[in-house]
Amino acid sequence: MFQFTDLVRGGETVRDIKQKFPETDPVFERFGLKPSCHDCSIEMAARKVDASFEDLLVEVNAAIYKNRGVTARAS
Numbered sequence: 001m002f003q004f005t006d007l008v009r010g011g012e013t014v015r016d017i018k019q020k021f022p023e024t025d026p027v028f029e030r031f032g033l034k035p036s037c038h039d040c041s042i043e044m045a046a047r048k049v050d051a052s053f054e055d056l057l058v059e060v061n062a063a064i065y066k067n068r069g070v071t072a073r074a075s
Contacts, residue, residue, distance in 0.1 A: 007061055008021070008024075008057060008060050008061055008064070009042075010041060010042055010043040010057065011042075012042055013040060013042070014028060014039070014042055014045050015039055017060065018038070021060075021067075023063050023064060023066075024063050024064065026063070027056070027059045027060050027063050030059075031049055031051050031056055031059075034049075037049070042056060042057065
């Protein structure tokens with residue numbers, strides 16, 4: 001079961017996210033994150049590649065949702 005605690009937040013490192021959720025690796029590749037960014041927080045890594053932190057975070061969490069078969073429902 002997917003839980004709120006499974007959501008990725010801005011302070012987590014890219015390395016920790018990729019280890020916990022391997023399905024996020026293609027997202028980081030699409031955004032152009034280099035291995036030198038793996039020890040950075042996801043927020044800092046987004047800044048380093050001049051990407052929107054919010055967009056990166058949404059895409060990472062969407063990859064996790066998709067892998068776990070969770071779909072978002074509108075209220």
